[in-house]
Structures are given as C-alpha cells and as structure tokens.
Amino acid sequence: xQVKVKINGKEYQDDVEPRMLLVHFIRExxxxxxxxxxxxxxxxxxxxxxxxxxxxxxxxxxxVQANGAEIMTIEGLSTNGLHPIQDxxxxxxGFQCGYCTSGMILSAYVLLQSNPQPTDHEIREALEGNLCMxxxxxxxxxxxxxxxxxxxxxxx
Amino acid sequence: xxDFDKLFVTRDWFGKPVRRNEDVKFVKGEATYVDxxxxxxxxxxxxxxxxxxxxxxxxxxxxxxxxxxxxxxxxGPEVAEVTKPLPARAITRPARQYVMATGxxxxxxxxxxxxxxxxxxxxxxxxxxxxxxxEPLQPVMRIEDALKPDAPLLFEEAGSNTLLxxxxxxxxxxxxCREADMVLKETFRVHRYSSTPLENWAIIARxxxxxDSFTVWANDQQPGRSMTTxxxxxxxxxxxxxxxxxxxxxxFGIKLAIxxxxxxxxxxxxxxxxxxxxxxxxxxxxxxxTHAPDGIVEIEMPVKKxxxxxxxxxxxxxxxxxxxxxxxxxxxxxxxxxVGQYTIKATRMEVLSxxxxxxxxxxxxGVGKPTMTFALERMVDIAAKKLGxxxxxxxxxxFVKPEQxxxxxxxxxxxxSGDYPECLRKGLALGEYDQCKKQQAExxxxxxxxxxxxxxxVEPGTSNLGYYYTSSGVPEYMGSGEGAIVGxxxxxxxxxxxxxxxxxxxxxxVIGQVISDMLGITPDRVRVDNTLDSFISPYIGHSxxxxxxxxxxxxxxxxxxxxxxRARIFTLAAHMLKADVSNLKLxxxxxxxxxxxxKKVSFKDIAALAYKKITLLPEGMEPGLKEIAYYRNPYAKxxxxxxxxxxxxxxxxxxxxxxxxxIETGFVKFLKYVIIHDCGNQxxxxxxxxxxxxxxxxxxxxxxxxxxxxxDNGQLLTTTFMDYLKPVAATVxxxxxxxxxxxxPTSLLGSKSAGEGGAIGSLAAVANAVEDALSPxxxxxxxxxxxxEKVVKAIKETKVI
Ligand code: FES
Ligand code: FES
Numbered sequence: 001x002q003v004k005v006k007i008n009g010k011e012y013q014d015d016v017e018p019r020m021l022l023v024h025f026i027r028e029x030x031x032x033x034x035x036x037x038x039x040x041x042x043x044x045x046x047x048x049x050x051x052x053x054x055x056x057x058x059x060x061x062x063x064v065q066a067n068g069a070e071i072m073t074i075e076g077l078s079t080n081g082l083h084p085i086q087d088x089x090x091x092x093x094g095f096q097c098g099y100c101t102s103g104m105i106l107s108a109y110v111l112l113q114s115n116p117q118p119t120d121h122e123i124r125e126a127l128e129g130n131l132c133m134x135x136x137x138x139x140x141x142x143x144x145x146x147x148x149x150x151x152x153x154x155x156x
Numbered sequence: 157x158x159d160f161d162k163l164f165v166t167r168d169w170f171g172k173p174v175r176r177n178e179d180v181k182f183v184k185g186e187a188t189y190v191d192x193x194x195x196x197x198x199x200x201x202x203x204x205x206x207x208x209x210x211x212x213x214x215x216x217x218x219x220x221x222x223x224x225x226x227x228x229x230x231x232g233p234e235v236a237e238v239t240k241p242l243p244a245r246a247i248t249r250p251a252r253q254y255v256m257a258t259g260x261x262x263x264x265x266x267x268x269x270x271x272x273x274x275x276x277x278x279x280x281x282x283x284x285x286x287x288x289x290x291e292p293l294q295p296v297m298r299i300e301d302a303l304k305p306d307a308p309l310l311f312e313e314a315g316s317n318t319l320l321x322x323x324x325x326x327x328x329x330x331x332x333c334r335e336a337d338m339v340l341k342e343t344f345r346v347h348r349y350s351s352t353p354l355e356n357w358a359i360i361a362r363x364x365x366x367x368d369s370f371t372v373w374a375n376d377q378q379p380g381r382s383m384t385t386x387x388x389x390x391x392x393x394x395x396x397x398x399x400x401x402x403x404x405x406x407x408f409g410i411k412l413a414i415x416x417x418x419x420x421x422x423x424x425x426x427x428x429x430x431x432x433x434x435x436x437x438x439x440x441x442x443x444x445x446t447h448a449p450d451g452i453v454e455i456e457m458p459v460k461k462x463x464x465x466x467x468x469x470x471x472x473x474x475x476x477x478x479x480x481x482x483x484x485x486x487x488x489x490x491x492x493x494x495v496g497q498y499t500i501k502a503t504r505m506e507v508l509s510x511x512x513x514x515x516x517x518x519x520x521x522g523v524g525k526p527t528m529t530f531a532l533e534r535m536v537d538i539a540a541k542k543l544g545x546x547x548x549x550x551x552x553x554x555f556v557k558p559e560q561x562x563x564x565x566x567x568x569x570x571x572x573s574g575d576y577p578e579c580l581r582k583g584l585a586l587g588e589y590d591q592c593k594k595q596q597a598e599x600x601x602x603x604x605x606x607x608x609x610x611x612x613x614v615e616p617g618t619s620n621l622g623y624y625y626t627s628s629g630v631p632e633y634m635g636s637g638e639g640a641i642v643g644x645x646x647x648x649x650x651x652x653x654x655x656x657x658x659x660x661x662x663x664x665x666v667i668g669q670v671i672s673d674m675l676g677i678t679p680d681r682v683r684v685d686n687t688l689d690s691f692i693s694p695y696i697g698h699s700x701x702x703x704x705x706x707x708x709x710x711x712x713x714x715x716x717x718x719x720x721x722r723a724r725i726f727t728l729a730a731h732m733l734k735a736d737v738s739n740l741k742l743x744x745x746x747x748x749x750x751x752x753x754x755k756k757v758s759f760k761d762i763a764a765l766a767y768k769k770i771t772l773l774p775e776g777m778e779p780g781l782k783e784i785a786y787y788r789n790p791y792a793k794x795x796x797x798x799x800x801x802x803x804x805x806x807x808x809x810x811x812x813x814x815x816x817x818x819i820e821t822g823f824v825k826f827l828k829y830v831i832i833h834d835c836g837n838q839x840x841x842x843x844x845x846x847x848x849x850x851x852x853x854x855x856x857x858x859x860x861x862x863x864x865x866x867x868d869n870g871q872l873l874t875t876t877f878m879d880y881l882k883p884v885a886a887t888v889x890x891x892x893x894x895x896x897x898x899x900x901p902t903s904l905l906g907s908k909s910a911g912e913g914g915a916i917g918s919l920a921a922v923a924n925a926v927e928d929a930l931s932p933x934x935x936x937x938x939x940x941x942x943x944x945e946k947v948v949k950a951i952k953e954t955k956v957i
Contacts, residue, residue, distance in 0.1 A: 019277065033192035034185015036405070038354040039438040043877035046354055074185030086183040090175050093842045096850065097660030098182025099354040099405030105183060124885040131877070133354045133406050134660050136853035136914075137885040139846050 005066045007032065008076025016063050023047045025063035026073060034074040034102045038131065045130030048103035049073050055110050057129070074102035077109065084154065085109055085147040094143030096134035103130050108144045117148055157899055157906040163715070165676035165742045169669035170905075173842035174679060178664040187403045190358035190373050190435075197360060197433035198227050200424060201279035203269040203286050204443065205261035208295040208513040208870020209308065212259060212268065212288065219285035220271055225278035228427035229286070231269045232256035235423060239389045242416070245624040245632075246484025247319035247509055251311035253480050255389060255416035261290070262310055262478035263515045264870055265443030272424050272432050295513040295870035299452055299473045302510045310478060310511040319476070320484040320509035322627040324491060324797060326566035327502030332467030336458030340539055344531040345939040348450040348475070348514065348864040351521045351854045351915070352882065353659070355405020356436035357414045357445055361421035363428075369396040370422045375404040377411035377659060379688050380699025381633070382418065389419045394690075397422075401688040407659030407701060408854070413446045413482065413518035439875045447864055448520035449486055450475045453531040459539050463550040467502035470494055470531070474524075476509045479516030484509035486517070488623055490528035492802030493614045495565050497576040498536075498554040503566050507627075513870045519702065521854050522915040525613065533611040533920035534937065537927065547610055547924070548584055552577055555612075562901070568799035570791065571614065571806045573898040573908075579810045579832045580612060582894045587812030587830040600932060605817045606827060607929025611920035612810045615835070616803030617704030617909025622795040623802040632697075635792040636705055636804060639694030640713035642671065642721050643782030646767055648745060648759030650675070650682040651782075652717075655699035656710045658686040661911065662843045663706060667714050669839055670905070674718050675725075676742035677759075694784050704909030707839070708805050712787035712904050720783035728762045728781075731774050791902050805900050805908035807835040809848070811921035817929040819951050822944030824860065824926055826889035833913055834896040837906035841895075844910045849891050852914025857883045859922045863941050926957075 003025065004013045012030045026035050026049065035058060038046035042060040049058045050072035077083045085108050088094065095101040104127065111118060111126040118126065123144045124137070132140060164170065181187040217229040236258040244251060257266045269286050273279035294308045301307055302317040310317055333339055360373040369392075376382050379399050387394045399418075404411065417434065425432050436445060456469040472490055476483040487507030494503055540550040556563045558575040565571070584590070592608045599606055622631035639655040652667055664686055668679035688695060694713070698705075722742075729747035730737045739750045747762070749755035765772055766781040773779060789804045814828040831848055838844045861881040865873045874880035899906030919940060926947070927937040935950045937957045950957045 017277065027191075031194065032185070033188075036189070036355070037191070037435075038356070038405075039877050041438065041876045041878060044354060044438075078184075082180070082183065086180075089183045090177065090180065093173075093176070093846050095179075095182050095660075096662070096846055097354070097404065097406040098179065098187050099189070101182050102185045120890070121886075127885040131354060131882050131884065133352060133408070133854075133882070134850050135846055136849035136851075136891070137883075137888055138849050138891055139842075141885060 001064050003063050003067050005069055005071055007071045008073060018062065018064050020063045021059055022061040022063045022066050023058040026058055032073050032075050036099055036102060038099065043131070045103040045107065046100055048106050048130065050106060050110065055107055074105060077105065084150045088143045088147035088150060092139055092143040092146050094140045100130060100132040104132065104140055108147065112148055112151065116152060120145060157901050158904045164673040166673050169672045169679060170839055171837065174665055174669050174840055176662045176665045177680065178668065178684065179662065189355055189403045189405055190360060190375050193360060193373055193402065195431050197431045198272045198274060198428055199276040199279045200270055200272050200421060200432050200434035201276065201283055202267045202440065203283045205257060205264055205266045205268055207261060207290055207292050208264045209293040210261050210290040211293060212257060212261060213291055214289040215269055216287040217269060219287065220282040223278065223282045223285055225274040226282045227272045227274065228424060229269060229271050230420070230424050232258040235420060238423065239419060240391060242481045243385065243388065244480040244483065246488060246628060247480060248628050249314040249316060249319045251314045251319055251480045255419045263444060263513050264872055265440065265515060270420055270424060272428055297512055297514060297866050297868065297870055299475050299510050302512050310513065317511045318508055319480065319511050320507060320627060323504065323506040324567065325504045329467050329469060329502040329504045332502040333458045336466050337461045339456055339458045340535065340542065341456050342535060342538060342938060344453045344455065344534060346451055346527040346530060347940055348447045349858040349862040350410060350447045351408035352441065353406030353408055353410055356438060356441045357411065357417065358435050359418055359421050360431055360433045361425040362431040363425040367396070370425065371398040371400065372418055372422065373400045373402060374414055374418055375411055376401050376414050377407040377657065378700030378702055379657060379690065380655060380695045380697050382415040383690055384697060385415050386418050390422055397690065399690040401657045404657060404659045408521040409519040409523065409702060410446050411659070412702060413479065413516060438877065442875050442880055443872055444515045446516050446518035447477065449477065449517040451527055453527060455531050455535055457535050457539060461543060463539065463543055463545045463553045465498055465500050465554050468495060468500050469504040471506045473508045473510055475512050475514060477512055477514035477517050482518050483511065485519065485624055486524035488626055489802060490524040492569050493525060493616055494528055496529065496532045496614055497556055497612045497808060499556050501566060514866060521851060522912045525916040526855060526858065526919050529611065529613040529916050530919040530923060530940065534923055537924045548580060548589065551580060551610065551612060568793065569801050569803070572902045573836065573900050574806060574808045574834055575896060575898050576612060576808060579808060579834055579896050582896060583810040583812040583830055583832040586832070586892055586894045587814065587828060589812060592814045605819055605929045607815055607817065607925045607927065609813045609921045609923065609925025609928055610810065611917045611924060613808065613913065613917040615807040615809060615909045615913035615916055616805065617807065618708045618789050618804035619703035619705065620792040620801055620804055621698060623800060626795050626797060626800070631795055634794065635788050636709050637696055637698050637786055637788035638705065638709040638713045639696055639699065639784065639786045640717040641694050641782060641784045642714065642717035644721060644725065644759055644763050646763055648763050652682065652684040652714065653693050654710055654713060655688065655693050655695035656706065657688045657701045659701050661701070661706060662840065666839050666843065670711060670714060671718050675722060677745045681745065694786065696786060704911050707907035707910060708903040709787055709789055713785050715904050716785035716787050717783045720785055721781065724781060724783065725762055728765055729757050732757045732762065732765060789902065805903055807909040807913055809833045809913040809917050811917045813921045813925045815922065815925040815929055817926060817947065822947030824942065829889040830892045830894065831914065832894040832896060834898050835910045836898055836900040836908045839905065839907055845893055847911045848893060848914050851912055852891060852918045853883050853888050854915040855918025856888060856922065858940065859919050860941055
C-alpha cells in the first residue's frame with residue numbers, strides 16, 4: 001500500500017506492506033534512527049514521536065495509519081543547534097546510555113507546550129509512558145525542570 | 157594511588173561535573189546503536205521452544221525453506237555438529253549444552269532453529285512453517301523440586317540437578333557458636349528479576365568468503381572475553397573474527413551473555429551472501445535474555461548479648477536455570493563480601509548451583525550482592541530486635557573501623573579503604589533518623605504506620621576473574637586489566653581508544669577530564685571513540701564494561717598510555733626548543749621552557765615534527781606520536797580457597813529510608829530516601845550521582861515490582877512490560893545524596909566502584925523499613941518482592957512476607 005507521510009517537514013512516500021509498523025517505516029524507510037524500539041508493546045516510550053502534534057508510541061501504529069499525517073521525530077526538534085530541552089539534558093545529565101532519551105525529550109517537549117512551568121510531580125506524571133532503565137529518573141526530572149526555567153527566561 | 161602533583165599539570169577538570177559534550181549525539185537522536193547501522197541486511201528470527209522441558213524428536217524446516225524470501229535456516233542439531241559445547245566455569249559436575257538446543261530443550265524460549273529472510277516480517281512468517289516434534293518432560297522449576305531425589309534431571313550426565321556444591325570455611329566457626337550467647341537462624345528468599353537494558357540484544361554478522369572470516373557488530377558488554385568464547389566455540393582462530401561494539405543502550409551485566417547468539421549468527425552468515433541482522437524482541441529478552449537467579453539463603457549468626465557478631469554461616473541455593481556458562485558464579489560473589497561491613501571473624505559458606513527449567517542467568521547488576529546484603533542486613537535488624545539494641549547502634553558496634561583499613565576479611569578479601577561509621581552517621585543525620593523514629597510513635601497513635609530502615613553494604617569492583625574457578629580448577633583468566641591507546645593527532649589534538657565499551661557511563665567525558673589535566677589542555681581537544689573494534693582496539697581477555705572496573709583499570713591504562721605520550725611530547729619539545737626536559741612544563745596545549753617565558757612550542761608543531769617532518773627528528777627517534785598501554789590492578793591474588801580476593805576495590809554505601817505502609821492496600825510510600833555513598837575520589841560527581849540513583853532504582857524495582865513469574869508448567873507469565881513491571885518516574889522517590897570520600901589506595905586515581913552500590917543496598921533498606929513500619933503487627937520480612945498482596949496478607953494472617 002502507498003503511504004505518504006510528512007516527517008520533520010519532509011515528505012516520504014513508499015509502497016509498504018499493510019502490516020508494517022510505523023516505527024519501522026520511520027527507522028527503515030525514512031532512515032531516521034533516533035526513534036528507538038525498546039519493547040514493541042507500547043510500554044517503554046523509546047519509540048515516542050509527535051503525530052499531528054500529540055505524542056504517540058510509533059510501535060503501536062501501522063505505517064498505513066499514518067498516511068497523510070505530520071510526524072516529528074527527535075531529529076526534527078531542532079535543525080539549528082540544540083533545543084533548550086536537549087541542552088538541559090546535557091547540562092543536568094538527563095541521560096546515561098541515551099536509548100530512552102529521544103522519547104523522553106519529545107514527551108518533555110509536549111509537556112512544556114501545555115504546561116511551561118511544571119512542578120517536579122507534574123513532570124514525573126508526564127513521563128508515565130517513558131521508561132528509563134539507567135538514570136532512576138531524577139536527573140531527567142531535573143533536566144526538564146531546568147529546561148522550563150531556561151525557556152521561560154528566553155521567552156520561548 | 158598516584159601523587160596528583162606529579163600526575164596532573166592542571167586541576168581544572170578532575171573532580172568536576174563536566175558536561176558530557178562528547179555525547180551530544182544522544183540528545184539529538186544521532187547515536188549509532190547496532191540496529192541503526194545501515195547495510196542492507198537480511199533478518200534473522202529464532203524459533204523458540206514452547207515447552208520448558210522436552211525432548212526434541214524431530215525438526216523439519218523444509219516448508220520454511222521453501223517460503224519466498226527465506227534465505228537460509230539453521231537448526232540446533234546442525235549447530236551442535238560444528239561447534240564446541242558451552243564452556244562451564246564455576247560448576248564441578250559435567251553438563252553438556254550448546255548455544256542452541258539439541259536433543260532436548262531446557263527452558264521455554266530456548267532457541268531451536270533460526271531463519272534468515274529478506275526482511276523481519278518474512279523471517280517471522282517462516283518460523284510458523286517449521287515443524288517440531290516434542291516429547292514433553294516434567295519441568296523442574298523450584299529449587300525444592302530440583303533437589304528431590306526423584307526429580308527429573310536437567311543434565312542427565314551430571315547425575316544431579318546440583319551442579320555445584322562447595323563449602324568454604326574461614327576462621328573457627330564452631331568456636332564462634334560455642335562462645336555465642338545465641339545463634340540466630342533465618343531463611344530468606346529472593347526472586348528472579350533483571351535490570352533489563354532498554355535496548356535489547358542486537359547483532360549484525362557478515363561473512364567474508366575469501367578468508368572465511370567474520371565481522372560482527374554486537375552490543376556485547378565483555379568483548380574481550382567474547383572473542384575467545386565465540387572463536388573457541390566456532391573453532392576458528394581469533395583473527396578470523398572482527399568484533400565491533402558501537403553504542404550500547406544499557407548493559408547492567410545482561411549483555412555479558414550475548415555471545416552464544418554471535419556464534420549462531422556467524423554460522424548463519426556463512427550461508428548467505430549479505431550481512432544478517434538479529435534484533436532481539438522484548439519478549440525474547442524477558443524469556444531468555446537472561447535473569448538474575450532466584451535463590452534461598454539459609455543464614456546462621458552467632459551473636460553475643462552485647463550485639464557482637466561472632467560468625468556467619470550461609471547456605472546459598474541459587475536457581476541458576478539452564479545456562480551452565482554462568483551457573484555457580486553468583487554464590488561465589490556473595491561469598492566474597494558475605495561479612496558486609498562487619499568484623500565477623502569466622503565464616504562458613506556453602507554454595508549450591510541448582511539447574512532448573514527456568515531461563516538462563518547472567519551477572520545482573522550487583523551480582524549476588526543484592527541478595528547477600530538483603531539477607532545479612534535483615535539478619536542484623538533481626539539481631540537488633542532480639543537483643544533490644546537500636547539497629548543503628550548494633551551496626552556501629554560491629555563495623556570495621558577506619559583505623560583497621562586495609563582490612564582483610566576471613567577469606568582474604570581486602571577492603572582497602574572506607575569509613576563505615578562515618579557514612580552511617582551522615583546517613584542518620586541526613587535521614588533524620590531520630591526525628592523519624594519520634595514521628596513514628598506519634599503517627600501510630602493516629603493509625604499511620606511509618607518505618608525507618610537502614611542498610612549498609614560493600615560495593616566491590618574490579619573483578620579478579622580467576623575466582624569463578626575456585627571450586628572447579630585452574631582459571632582461564634586471572635586478575636583484571638584493560639588497554640588504552642592515546643595519541644596526539646596531526647593538529648595537536650588527542651585521540652583515545654580503550655579496550656572497554658561504554659553502556660551509558662560517560663567514559664568519553666571522564667577520560668577527557670583525566671587526560672586534559674594530565675596534558676594541560678581542555679576536554680574539547682580530546683576525542684574518545686567508545687567503539688570497540690577487535691582489529692584496532694587494545695583489548696585483552698578482561699576487556700569490557702562490567703564489575704565497576706572502569707574507575708580502576710580502564711583509567712589506569714589511559715593514564716599509563718598518556719604518560720608515555722607525555723614523555724614523548726617532552727622529548728620532542730626538548731629537541732625543538734633546544735632545552736633540557738627537566739626545564740620544560742606543559743600548559744595551554746604547549747610545552748613551555750620553565751625559565752624563559754617566551755619560549756614554547758605547540759602540540760600542533762610537535763605533531764608536525766612527529767608525523768610530517770620526520771627527517772628532522774633526532775637520530776634514532778621513532779616517528780609518530782601514539783602510544784599503547786595495558787594496565788592491571790596489581791593486588792589480585794591467585795585463586796586459592798584459603799585466601800583469595802574476588803574483587804579488587806571496595807566502595808560502600810549506606811541507605812536510610814523512611815516509608816509509610818498503607819495497611820489496607822499494602823502499598824508502600826517513600827517519605828524519605830537517603831543514600832550516602834563512598835566511592836573514593838569522584839572524577840565526575842554528576843555521573844557518579846546518576847549511577848548511584850539509577851542503580852538504587854534497579855533495587856527498588858526488584859523490591860516492589862519486578863518478578864519473573866513461571867507457572868507450574870514452566871511457562872513464563874511475565875513476557876512484556878505490562879506484566880514485568882518497571883519503575884516509572886512517578887513511582888520512585890526523590891533521592892537525597894550524601895557523600896564521603898575515602899580515596900582508594902590501590903587505584904591510580906583513588907577512585908573505585910560507582911555503578912552497583914544502589915542495587916546492592918536498596919533491597920535491604922526498604923525491607924527493613926517496611927518491617928519496622930509493620931512492627932505493631934509483628935510482621936517479619938524474609939522474602940521479596942514486597943507486593944501489596946503479600947503485605948496485606950502478612951498483616952492479616954501470615955505475619956511473614
Ligand atoms: S517500543 Fe514502542 S513503546 Fe516500547
Ligand atoms: S538513559 Fe539509558 S534508558 Fe534512559
């Protein structure tokens with residue numbers, strides 16, 4: 001089946017099997033490998049992408065269901081240098097192995113759009129769908145909180 | 157430990173929370189993990205046993221082979237014909253097993269056949285076309301069942317399901333019992349769990365027909381050893397395997413057991429004309445991507461009325477499942493630090509490795525120490541209660557004191573440094589122990605149940621590898637070491653490779669900090685490539701990322717190589733500046749003449765001489781400016797049952813935890829969680845903090861949520877993250893960290909283990925806190941996990957968790 005998707009502003013069109021998962025389309029057809037796979041059952045959030053502005057688990061969706069959609073992956077977050085959230089993850093050590101990081105950053109991005117000054121508790125709640133096996137979450141929470149402050153200061 | 161005045165030129169980077177700027181790729185989604193490598197691969201899928209225990213009567217792959225898009229199929233019996241059996245290390249009974257099932261399957265999920273196809277979807281389809289005839293056998297799941305005289309045997313040739321049963325005795329345990337006022341006894345049970353790295357196992361293999369050699373990309377955690385094990389199993393010379401380890405999405409020990417699959421992929425790659433890729437699914441990972449074994453610890457502790465611990469006897473049953481390569485190892489590691497932080501003079505330990513039809517086990521974060529510390533620290537609280545002594549006080553009375561360091565345990569383990577009493581004092585202060593205790597009494601009157609738990613634990617590092625063979629014979633590997641290459645590049649910047657790999661520890665940053673201070677430059681001038689390439693990297697048999705060895709031997713190798721490079725920089729500069737080496741000093745990427753402020757030469761110019769203008773080199777001097785060094789920890793003793801050290805550095809931590817138990821629902825809420833950590837000198841404190849907290853959360857997951865649950869037929873019931881629950885951000889507490897710094901005298905930088913402490917101490921601390929909270933109900937905690945059902949049931953009926 002033909003699928004046409006806009007990912008990070010660029011159009012991708014391909015003929016795919018109806019059973020192809022969206023995450024495989026993103027990784028293997030669009031070759032955007034910043035989106036990861038940690039569980040394939042929708043539990044870990046490593047495959048998180050923005051789908052028409054909302055976060056989804058791209059392992060739970062078929063590529064054909066994304067026909068006509070606009071998707072943003074981690075590669076699309078900042079084409080020019082680092083987004084303040086990315087910078088914050090470096091500044092506050094919000095990652096270790098980096099495997100969960102794309103999903104974490106995108107979840108944080110969506111959170112900060114709707115709630116620019118979240119409490120630590122709200123940040124933790126917002127990360128409900130993202131597992132990190134390395135950090136124990138504390139430095140991730142600190143990173144997001146730091147990003148919120150910096151973004152406010154910068155008036156973003 | 158080295159003299160820092162001699163080692164370092166500047167102190168601008170060592171000890172500071174330097175940003176991981178080398179790792180910007182991780183926040184941009186640009187890191188290259190194995191699955192991200194683009195090389196038009198065919199895909200591999202595994203057919204796995206549906207039974208936990210069965211004879212394999214027949215495997216027919218013809219229908220699968222006929223499927224369009226299938227390139228090749230391999231079966232267990234075919235693999236067994238061309239490979240050597242798995243090398244066992246710690247067990248003493250004979251047991252024969254191959255990397256793939258042959259003749260018999262021993263756990264649900266054991267690989268029976270593998271298919272390579274044009275894509276992963278076709279490969280999965282083909283699995284359904286493989287016909288397997290099984291003769292189901294009675295599965296043996298629990299230790300108690302495996303020990304029954306008429307139990308079905310996992311390995312008939314062993315004649316028993318107990319593959320190792322060895323006793324080690326140090327000091328006069330009988331005397332300790334005679335002198336004791338009482339001998340406390342208890343049995344503890346710890347379940348199966350795993351630290352489950354977020355990235356599953358991943359391998360790409362390519363066969364080169366001309367040379368019959370293989371190139372493999374894999375997220376292997378111990379490539380130094382895998383080189384020998386894979387090549388030994390395939391019976392090929394090691395130079396016919398090029399193993400490349402790119403980024404890895406977490407390890408925690410679980411990626412030490414990936415090598416059997418490398419063997420299978422190599423064999424399969426011979427059958428096809430393109431590279432082949434296997435990406436393990438999470439279900440495969442949970443089924444057989446290795447676990448920490450479950451176990452039973454029977455413990456006896458002779459004590460005096462004043463609280464003195466006179467001895468410790470442990471009988472440790474370890475349910476090692478069905479992977480003989482690791483079987484027996486956990487018990488020996490528990491044994492190494494069984495006395496914890498206490499001056500217990502007499503010990504006896506019987507280690508039993510039991511084979512069952514559960515999945516394979518491997519060295520998961522903390523390897524046995526979480527269980528041993530859980531049992532010991534629970535026992536300490538039980539003793540305190542029995543003797544009417546405060547749990548903190550009884551620990552103070554028994555601690556190894558700082559003035560006793562270096563302290564040698566009865567079996568020969570050397571605790572080289574640490575101040576256990578001071579760490580606990582700090583923990584009690586930060587954890588507001590006295591206030592919490594007071595609050596506890598008041599809240600109880602209101603029907604609220606809070607409890608405070610303490611645990612102290614030793615966090616060893618730098619595994620002295622020979623110990624595996626303590627019971628079985630002569631070790632293949634001994635000691636611990638690592639290699640490093642440090643070079644000055646054309647433009648005067650520094651390039652580094654080491655034999656180890658990184659599974660998320662920020663090695664590049666830490667190495668950059670050390671080298672920058674050694675050469676007087678900034679870390680942006682140091683590039684560390686974490687990729688391990690067995691054709692280029694300076695690997696040795698011990699190479700890899702495990703046992704907290706980085707802060708010791710990996711950095712040791714980096715320092716030694718940098719010293720060599722530094723010496724050459726000085727020699728070349730002396731020639732260029734026409735000065736004496738003793739008159740030179742480093743600073744700002746230049747070599748300066750000490751008493752002539754204007755005279756200097758840059759690394760770039762020195763590199764130009766070394767690489768480009770080699771005719772100008774002094775007579776007899778070799779061109780180039782790159783050095784290789786290997787380093788070993790010199791304190792490793794030879795394995796000898798009477799006196800040996802299993803680990804070569806010893807950090808310690810203390811956890812002080814306050815929880816509230818909801819007695820209606822059984823849920824446990826954290827009110828305060830304090831970690832005091834002493835890992836000697838910290839090179840990058842922010843990284844250390846992440847390690848300490850991350851590993852503590854592994855312990856909390858194990859304590860409350862994570863469990864591999866099997867039914868009586870040996871079917872694993874927890875095969876997704878919906879059933880095998882992991883902690884999420886909202887369910888873990890905010891941790892308050894405190895530090896103590898007892899520099900390690902035996903590592904070059906005074907640094908020691910930083911990655912496992914939390915996973916070791918947290919189980920016991922939480923269990924002690926929960927028991928303390930439930931003391932009005934007389935509930936005793938002897939097992940994990942502390943699920944709400946178990947908690948409620950204990951309060952209402954059983955009185956034991
Ligand atoms: S891979 Fe999609 S949620 Fe885990
Ligand atoms: S940083 Fe490794 S999984 Fe989050």
